[in-house]
Every structure is written in structure tokens, then in C-alpha cells.
Amino acid sequence: MKKILLFLLLIVILLLAAARVRYGGGEPYPDLTTTPRLDASALETVLTYPEPIGNVAVSADGRVFFTVHPESRPTGNRLLEFVDGASVPYPDIGSQLELFDTVLGLVIDRQNRLWSIDHGFHGLRSPRLLAFDLEDGDILLDYSFTQDIAPAGSFLQDVQVSADGSTVVIADASFLRKRPALVVIDVTTGNIRRVLEGDPSVAAEKTLIRSGEIDMSFLFGIYSLRGGVDGITFGPEWLYFGALSGSGLYRVRLADLKNGDLTASELASRVERVADKPLSDGLSIDVDGSVYITDVEHNAISVIDSSGNLQTLVRSPDIRWPDALSFGPDGWLYVADSALQDVILKSRGHVEAQAPYKIFRINTGTEGFPGQ
Numbered sequence: 001m002k003k004i005l006l007f008l009l010l011i012v013i014l015l016l017a018a019a020r021v022r023y024g025g026g027e028p029y030p031d032l033t034t035t036p037r038l039d040a041s042a043l044e045t046v047l048t049y050p051e052p053i054g055n056v057a058v059s060a061d062g063r064v065f066f067t068v069h070p071e072s073r074p075t076g077n078r079l080l081e082f083v084d085g086a087s088v089p090y091p092d093i094g095s096q097l098e099l100f101d102t103v104l105g106l107v108i109d110r111q112n113r114l115w116s117i118d119h120g121f122h123g124l125r126s127p128r129l130l131a132f133d134l135e136d137g138d139i140l141l142d143y144s145f146t147q148d149i150a151p152a153g154s155f156l157q158d159v160q161v162s163a164d165g166s167t168v169v170i171a172d173a174s175f176l177r178k179r180p181a182l183v184v185i186d187v188t189t190g191n192i193r194r195v196l197e198g199d200p201s202v203a204a205e206k207t208l209i210r211s212g213e214i215d216m217s218f219l220f221g222i223y224s225l226r227g228g229v230d231g232i233t234f235g236p237e238w239l240y241f242g243a244l245s246g247s248g249l250y251r252v253r254l255a256d257l258k259n260g261d262l263t264a265s266e267l268a269s270r271v272e273r274v275a276d277k278p279l280s281d282g283l284s285i286d287v288d289g290s291v292y293i294t295d296v297e298h299n300a301i302s303v304i305d306s307s308g309n310l311q312t313l314v315r316s317p318d319i320r321w322p323d324a325l326s327f328g329p330d331g332w333l334y335v336a337d338s339a340l341q342d343v344i345l346k347s348r349g350h351v352e353a354q355a356p357y358k359i360f361r362i363n364t365g366t367e368g369f370p371g372q
Contacts, residue, residue, distance in 0.1 A: 022178070023223045026208030029247075032278045033298050033312045038362060040316035046334065047082050048356035052343045055158075055282075056336040056359050057106035057114065058328035059134060060370040065090060065114060066359060069323075069338045070102035070121075072351050078103050079116060082359075090114075091137035099139075101125055105170070106324070108371025109161035113140060115168065116159075122176050123147075123154035129170070129185075143185065149192050153177025158282075158324075160232045160239070160372055167258055169239055171202075173227035180204065180228025180243065184257050193260065196252075201271045202229035204245035209279055210297055211321060211341040218345050225344065231283030231325075233291065233372055240291050242277055249274045249291060249304055275308040284325040284333060286368045292333060294322035301325070301335060301362070314362055327368025334361045 046064060051074055054067035064082040068074040078100035081090040089096050102125075105117040113131045120127035127150040131141035150156055153176040160169050166187050172194075174180040181197035196202050204226045209216040216225035227244035234240075238251040256262060256270045278295035280302075285291050289306035292313065300315040301322055320339035327333055342354040 020222045023226075024217065024221050026206050026217070026224045026226060026245075028210060029207045029279050029297065031298065032276065032302070032310060033295065033300055033315065034310070036300070036312045036315045037303070038314045040314060040318070043314055043316050043318065043360050043362050046359045046361050047087065048358050049080075049087055050352070050355045051357065052338050052340075052351065053323070053336045053357045053359060054104045054338060055106045055324035056326050056334050057108045057371050058326045058332075058334050059108050059112070059114075060329055062329055063134070064328075064334070064359070065106055065108070066336060067103050067106055067116070069340070069343060070104055070119070071338075071340065071343050073348070079106075091132060099130065101128070104157045105159040106326075107159050107161055108134070108326075109165050110163055110369075110371070111165040113161075113165070115161060117156050117170055119154065119156045120145075120150065123150045123152045123156075127154070127156050129156075129159065129168070141187070143192070145183075145192070149183060149194055151177060153179075155227070156183065158230060158232050160234050162234055162254055163236065163369075167254065169232055169234075169257065171229045171232045171241065173230050173244060175225070175227050178204070178228075182229060182232070182239075182241070182257070186258070191260070195257065195264070195267055196229075196271070197264075199268050199271070201248070201250040201268070201273070202241070202243060204228045204243050205247060207245045207279060209245065212299075214341045216341065216344070225340075230281055231293065233283040233285045234369075235285050235289055240274065240283060240285060242280055242283065242293070244281060244296075245279060247276055249277045249293065275304045275310055277304065277310065278302055281322065282324040282335070284327050284368060284372060286327070286364065286366045288366055290366070292325055292364070294325060294335065296321055296323075296340075301333070303364075313364070318358070319360060326370075326372060328361070328370050331364050331367055332361045333364050333368065334359060
């Protein structure tokens, strides 16, 4: 009996060691911040909420929508609109549990549709993409993903829509499966494809995220938060993207993403590295082609101009974990602060004690594309 117990203990130790090699560890990432272009006092609080905020999307007429971050395990509302100083469930309170499970990503396209992406608890349940008509709240499109598109261990968590509304792209950060990819949907035909799966441009590098004094490492170092492609944003011609745990901002032409005749290697060869970037969550872009990018380690938002130069836009300890970005009207850039270092694998009591959670905005002095 003693030999059997020792053998089982050895198996457990080997499994834990293998898990740590695959999921744990990581090296510190260099600090790429510069002197901020704007003072922290330029940062305005838009709203506060008692639960952690996931993503934000702001329409061309200034309507503000946001999700409750699924890592906080919400039991009530998941998608809300900020109306007259109050956060109200969208499209209504009765459909929250029916429509949403682990909804996170949001975007508003130029056809005035609000899109939400639900990763279905890392692909173990039913990943789902919904599009709402902002005129009346009706559901216009409803996609449920099969296992070949959103397999177990996937994490569909950011969504963007092309200017003409015909192409949807979703980022699979793949925290558990470790096979990140982009999902491309042709809205007209309904065709759905996974592309660039495992390509270096979407893959996580072996970094250890440090938010302030907190290492994003859990379970005695067996698991470190390390994600693949996370933020994505559309310019007129290009899709820009980068991994949460990646050093590079990349881009690929929309025409190439839509071309189903390209082989995997042909598509990969058309991906371009634009610039170095911080460890980041959300992306947005302005009309001049400058890409705005969150810096999750340094409470900051950075900007990479069209020449590839990186500069810190604003930095403030008030932004605990700058998650998603969305331009609104008149040059206002909105940032959802999810405070993930106080959310992931924390008790509900701890999460509640860190409230309130906030959405901020800052005026960039340029125009963006509202909703993304």
C-alpha cells in the first residue's frame, strides 16, 4: 500500500511540474512607458459600478454600453447601458440570463449595431455572438459556435467589425488551450473560419505580468496569466492586433483576412509587425492611423503613431487594469478598468471590497471611430 501511495504521489508531482512548465513561470517584461503626453488630471470618470467592468463601447451619439467582467462570476446583470446617471440592463432585465453567460467583448459598428461576444466559459459551454439593433434593441444576428471554431479551452473575448459591416473578427486569447487564433465571419454568407492559429503574431510569449506589486501568478506558481491575441481594431485597410502577453503590435490587410483561398502560410506571410508594445489588453484607432493601446502593468494608455513610434498618452494609479478601449464622439477615448488583479481567483467578498469599478475617458485631441 505504501508503494502505491508513493507512486501516486510521484504521478501528482510530475503532473504539477508539467502544468507549471506549460502554464506557469514567465520573465518580467521591460517598462516601455515614456513621459505621458497628457497629465493624469485630464482623465475623467464616466461612471462607477459595484461589480468589475469588462469591456466598453460608445456609440456615435454618446450612448455608453459595458459588460460585467465574467471573471467576477456575476449572478445578475451582464450587459448594461449607462442612462441618465444609472446603469440599466440591456436590452432589458428579463433577458440577461437568457442571452448572456460569460459575455465580455463589445463593439458598435457603423450600421448602428451593438455586437457582444460570449466565450461560453472557455468554450466549455456555448460561445455566442449577438448583434443588437440600437434603434429598438432587437436581435439582428445570433451565432453559436461549433467546437471546430471555439473548442474547449478557447476564449473568444474581443470583437471588431469592418466599416462596411460585412466582416466580423474575433480574438481567441486561448488562456487554457494555448492555441490562439483569429475568427473571421462573413456576415453575408455566414461562413466562419479560424485563421493564424498558433502563429507567432497571435501567440503568447513567456512573460510574467506584474500589475504594480502584484504578480499575476496563481496556485503557487503553477498558473500565470498569459494570453494570446487579445486587443484588435480596424483601420480603413488593416486589422491591427496584439497578444496580451506579446511584445509586438501586428497588422494584416482586411482583404487578405477575407480571402479564403490563401493557405495558412500565405496568410501568415502577409502579417506585418508594426512596433513594439507594452503588455496590453485593449486597442483602438483614430482617423490618422494612430493605435491606442492599454498598458496593463503600468496603469497607462499608450499610443503608437502611423510611423510606429510608441509614446505614453496618460498614466494614473486610478486605472488599476486598463482593459478595453472605445472611441466615442468628439475625440473622447473611453477606457474600462476591470481591476483584474483584484478579481481573478478572488473571493466574492474580496471583489466586492474593491468596489467601485470605473469607466474613464480622456480627450485625445483627434477623432476616432466611435464604437471601436
